[in-house]
Amino acid sequence: xxxxxxxxxxxxxxxxxxxxxxxxxxxxxxxxxxxxxxxxxxxxxxxxxxxxxxxxxxxxxxxxxxxxxxxxxxxxxxxxxxxxxxxxxxxxxxxxxxxxxxxxxxxxxxxxxxxxxxxxxxxxxxxxxxxxxxx
Numbered sequence: 001x002x003x004x005x006x007x008x009x010x011x012x013x014x015x016x017x018x019x020x021x022x023x024x025x026x027x028x029x030x031x032x033x034x035x036x037x038x039x040x041x042x043x044x045x046x047x048x049x050x051x052x053x054x055x056x057x058x059x060x061x062x063x064x065x066x067x068x069x070x071x072x073x074x075x076x077x078x079x080x081x082x083x084x085x086x087x088x089x090x091x092x093x094x095x096x097x098x099x100x101x102x103x104x105x106x107x108x109x110x111x112x113x114x115x116x117x118x119x120x121x122x123x124x125x126x127x128x129x130x131x132x133x134x135x
Contacts, residue, residue, distance in 0.1 A: 018135050020114055022061070023049065023128030026121040030054065033117050034128055035064070040111035041135035046075055046088045048129050054122030055083045061090075061129065066112035074108050079120070082127075107134075 018041070024034040046061060059077040066072065075090045091105035114131055121127060 016135060017044065018133055020131045020133065021128070022114060022116040022131065023051070023126065024116075024118070026053070026118060026123060026125045028123045030057075030121045030123055030125070031117075031119050032121060032128075033115065035116075036114040036131075038065070038111070038113055039133065039135065041109070041133045043074055043090060043108040043110075043131060043133050045132045046090060046129050047132070048077060048082055048086050048088060049127055050082060050085050051127030052122070052125045053082065053118065053127035054120065054125060056080055057082050057118060057121040057125075057127070059116060059118045059129075061114065061116050061131070063108075063110040063112045064115045066110060071112075071115075072108075072110060074110075074114075 020036050022034040024032040026032040056079040058079050061075040062071050062073045064071045075088055090108055092108050094102050094104050094106050096102050
């Protein structure tokens with residue numbers, strides 16, 4: 001395996017870790033919605049940046065406007081979980097060709113727009129995340 005490559009669970013190679021920054025400022029109600037351009041790939045990690053967001057904020061990171069038209073939740077940051085800068089490694093449960101769980105997890109794979117929705121962040125507060133993905 002050459003430098004700059006990562007082996008996928010399926011045995012395929014991928015190159016280039018990219019980052020998508022989703023940061024914004026909340027409105028007077030403490031809410032913000034930040035949407036990326038269209039992306040496609042494997043989600044490796046999410047770096048949560050608390051910034052000036054109020055304690056007990058909540059956030060949901062999802063993939064929207066997908067080719068199938070079905071939005072998919074990637075990560076939910078519950079009250080108290082987003083009170084400091086941290087890293088998350090969201091994974092999805094794998095299944096066999098009969099749709100039976102095989103008990104292992106893999107990176108989320110999708111194509112669409114990344115959307116971060118922050119709630120209870122406090123008025124005019126700034127924060128968000130950086131999504132690291134292989135495209």
